[in-house]
Amino acid sequence: MTNKEIILDTETTGLDIRDGHRIxxxxxxxxxxxxxTKKTFHxxxxxxxxxxxxxxxxxxxxxxxxxxxxxxxxxVDEFLKFIDGKKLVIHNAKFDIxxxxxxxxxxxxxxxxxxxxxxxxxxxxxxxxxxxxxxxxLCKRYKIDNSRRVKHTALIDCELLSKVYVNLFDQxxxxxxxxxxxxxxxxxxxxxxxxxxxxxxxxKQDIENHKLFLKTHLxxxxxx
Numbered sequence: 008m009t010n011k012e013i014i015l016d017t018e019t020t021g022l023d024i025r026d027g028h029r030i031x032x033x034x035x036x037x038x039x040x041x042x043x044t045k046k047t048f049h050x051x052x053x054x055x056x057x058x059x060x061x062x063x064x065x066x067x068x069x070x071x072x073x074x075x076x077x078x079x080x081x082x083v084d085e086f087l088k089f090i091d092g093k094k095l096v097i098h099n100a101k102f103d104i105x106x107x108x109x110x111x112x113x114x115x116x117x118x119x120x121x122x123x124x125x126x127x128x129x130x131x132x133x134x135x136x137x138x139x140x141x142x143x144x145l146c147k148r149y150k151i152d153n154s155r156r157v158k159h160t161a162l163i164d165c166e167l168l169s170k171v172y173v174n175l176f177d178q179x180x181x182x183x184x185x186x187x188x189x190x191x192x193x194x195x196x197x198x199x200x201x202x203x204x205x206x207x208x209x210x211k212q213d214i215e216n217h218k219l220f221l222k223t224h225l226x227x228x229x230x231x
Contacts (some may be wrong), residue, residue: 011039012094017103018066018163024109029054031068034161041173048089049162051076051201067158080109098142098168100126130175149174
């Protein structure tokens, strides 16, 4: 089973699909064992309707700008190929998935199963009950620089969420995959490096040089 996951975020024309609101931007960032692989998917979309005043204040995408973008039906296959077989990591997943599934339904595609989604908002609720758990609040808690987030933009939000996600699982350092360590170590950046178990022993000359170094540079040798 793949260890790759997709950090996903959307921007929309408004809050509720029942009011006819549509997606205007999708951002996806691939990670493997919590480490970004540098693979991304990003697009602006023509929602074929006006952006609400409230949504415009959030992301700043004008009707004129969006009218020149592709429609969801034109990018759906590329999008589905990018996320295929991977878990989706989303902050407030119910919102994003409801909008994505609405677009998929209109494009005559299968909906995304919520079982394939990890909601960092729900994780945060359980970990920090009663605390602020917005993306900005979590960035502040984990001392993640979110100064670039002047407006909500999908890829920047994905980058921030990827860092929050690591901290939510207390993964302070990148994870190394040590399965089959006699073959390779996977570093999560699409490069497999050979893992060598060979032990190189120092020669007699190496040992003599080391002793000379200790006598020359250390007044007292604490290791002898």
